[in-house]
Amino acid sequence: MTPEANSTVAAPAQVSVFFTEGLEPKFSSLQLMDQQGAVVSRDKSVVDPGNAKHMTLTLPKLGPGTYRVHWMTAALDGHRMDGDYSFKVQ
Amino acid sequence: MLLWLRVAVAAAADLGLSATCGLLLAAVWLRGSSERIPLHGCATVLCVMSWAQLLMLGVTFSDSVSLRAILAVLPDVVGMHAGRVLLEVGLVSSALLLWVCFVGRRPVQIGGAVVLLVVILSLRAATGHAAVDGDFSRAEVLEWVHLAAMAVWSGGVLVSGLLIAPRLRGGVGLRGYVGELSRVSTWAVGVVVGSGVWKGYMAVDGDLHLWREGLWGVLLAVKVVSVAGVLGLGAWNRWMLRRDKHWDEAAALRTLRAEAWGMVAVLVLSAALANAAPPGG
Numbered sequence: 001m002t003p004e005a006n007s008t009v010a011a012p013a014q015v016s017v018f019f020t021e022g023l024e025p026k027f028s029s030l031q032l033m034d035q036q037g038a039v040v041s042r043d044k045s046v047v048d049p050g051n052a053k054h055m056t057l058t059l060p061k062l063g064p065g066t067y068r069v070h071w072m073t074a075a076l077d078g079h080r081m082d083g084d085y086s087f088k089v090q
Numbered sequence: 091m092l093l094w095l096r097v098a099v100a101a102a103a104d105l106g107l108s109a110t111c112g113l114l115l116a117a118v119w120l121r122g123s124s125e126r127i128p129l130h131g132c133a134t135v136l137c138v139m140s141w142a143q144l145l146m147l148g149v150t151f152s153d154s155v156s157l158r159a160i161l162a163v164l165p166d167v168v169g170m171h172a173g174r175v176l177l178e179v180g181l182v183s184s185a186l187l188l189w190v191c192f193v194g195r196r197p198v199q200i201g202g203a204v205v206l207l208v209v210i211l212s213l214r215a216a217t218g219h220a221a222v223d224g225d226f227s228r229a230e231v232l233e234w235v236h237l238a239a240m241a242v243w244s245g246g247v248l249v250s251g252l253l254i255a256p257r258l259r260g261g262v263g264l265r266g267y268v269g270e271l272s273r274v275s276t277w278a279v280g281v282v283v284g285s286g287v288w289k290g291y292m293a294v295d296g297d298l299h300l301w302r303e304g305l306w307g308v309l310l311a312v313k314v315v316s317v318a319g320v321l322g323l324g325a326w327n328r329w330m331l332r333r334d335k336h337w338d339e340a341a342a343l344r345t346l347r348a349e350a351w352g353m354v355a356v357l358v359l360s361a362a363l364a365n366a367a368p369p370g371g
Contacts, residue, residue: 024170024171026166026169026170027151027166027170074151074170076170076171076172077171077172077217078147078150078170078171078172078173078176078217079365080150080151
């Protein structure tokens with residue numbers, strides 16, 4: 001994943017996550033939230049048409065602070081999973 | 091709560107599939123006899139539970155148990171791989187039910203039902219964890235072999251222990267029937283155990299430590315113990331059948347009934363395993 005979990009980075013232009021299983025695009029998403037839990041990403045995340053295990057989210061210009069990525073996925077076998085990880089922008 | 095409802099529906103669908111397979115086997119073993127084979131009942135359970143599984147997928151993806159919310163999300167759900175396959179299973183299960191209801195002539199009815207059951211098994215192999223490697227993958231072929239052998243073994247034991255063998259009690263055909271069941275089950279068990287071990291190894295991608303992780307590992311351990319118990323009872327019955335000149339019919343029926351209830355536990359655990367998150371996922 002980019003940025004990596006618990007890393008400190010310069011403001012990234014996008015979040016990119018690879019999963020272990022192929023994703024169902026309609027029910028899979030990434031969201032970026034700030035420290036207060038407010039959603040800061042405006043675009044919709046996209047599952048890579050050439051690689052169903054890869055999902056990206058284009059980001060607006062981010063200021064310094066801690067951000068949380070929330071991912072929700074549906075795999076080809078119909079199972080749903082979700083989770084979070086954080087990174088810092090310097 | 092929702093997970094357990096999903097497991098209950100999947101287990102009921104598996105029981106319907108196994109019982110239908112077992113009744114078809116019983117029909118072959120009892121050919122020429124006038125014994126009634128209640129195919130309609132098991133085919134009905136299989137059909138209803140197959141559609142219920144699609145509805146449960148709708149519940150999962152709508153995050154609601156409201157029928158309106160489920161219906162709203164259904165077009166997207168059947169657009170998914172898992173939803174499309176469950177829709178196909180529902181349609182073929184309905185065709186199977188109509189077939190056994192409206193085709194009365196025994197050999198044609200049984201032959202057609204076997205073909206439809208093989209189609210259902212092929213579709214079922216394309217759902218669950220095996221689906222993630224894509225259609226016609228090694229995982230799906232292995233899943234098909236495992237499912238087919240499991241349906242033969244579990245179905246034969248379930249139907250014989252709870253339905254057919256008690257009705258044959260006191261008749262001359264019971265020992266022969268149990269002999270047929272024992273012979274076919276022995277082959278099916280070999281395939282189930284071999285393909286099951288391979289499936290488990292593939293699920294943890296060769297990392298055997300993952301078997302000890304989480305709910306999936308616990309369920310697998312309980313299932314292995316249950317399978318061993320059912321196998322032990324089956325082996326005991328086969329040994330009694332081959333050893334005794336004066337076969338104890340009542341003891342054989344008791345063992346077969348215990349074996350059948352053990353099989354119910356195995357099928358419920360299999361449904362729970364299929365709905366639990368795989369290790370390392």
